Amino acid sequence: MPVFWETRHAVMTDEWLVTIHGCIPIRDIVRLWVTCGSRSRSAITAFTMGSFLLIAAVISARTLPGWYVVIVAALAVSALLLAALINWLHPPIRGLWVMLDGHPVCLFSSSDAVEFGKFVRSLRRAMTCSLGSYMSLPQRHHIAISRPYNH
Secondary structure, rough: OOOOOOOOOOOEEEEEEEEEEEEEEEEHOOOOOEEEEEEOOOHHHHHHHHHHHHHHHHHOOOOOOOOHHHHHHHHHHHHHHHHHHHHHHHOEEEEEEEEEEEEEEEEEEEEOOHHHHHHHHHHHHHHHHHHOOOHHOOHHHHHHHOOEEEE
16 A cells, blocks of 8 residues: 555545544545635735836836836836745645535635645645556546635
């Protein structure tokens, strides 16, 4: 029984996904989908302000004094850098959901895209090993990307 994923909270083999909440047989996983949380509103606001300030600096470059354009451009760049920093510090949370007994269950959620990708690939390998070759997987076992989950 190969182990595809192992942390202190979960172990995934070709037959079972064992978490602190219980055991889920890999064969019972029927429908999977991935959700990605929305971006931070403050990052979107900072990006919008930076974009507008940059456009204002470009438009006013011909008509207003040079020092004004430099100040507006500096504000635009600082707003865009702030948006990038907020986005980097608070990435969206991704979730891998599965339908079990007619109820949606979140198998894994993380803001770390690398760890999330490792988990998804591990689950695909476990399902492939459990059900046969990847080419023989039914269409229902392919992971679909869905819109953000708004609670």
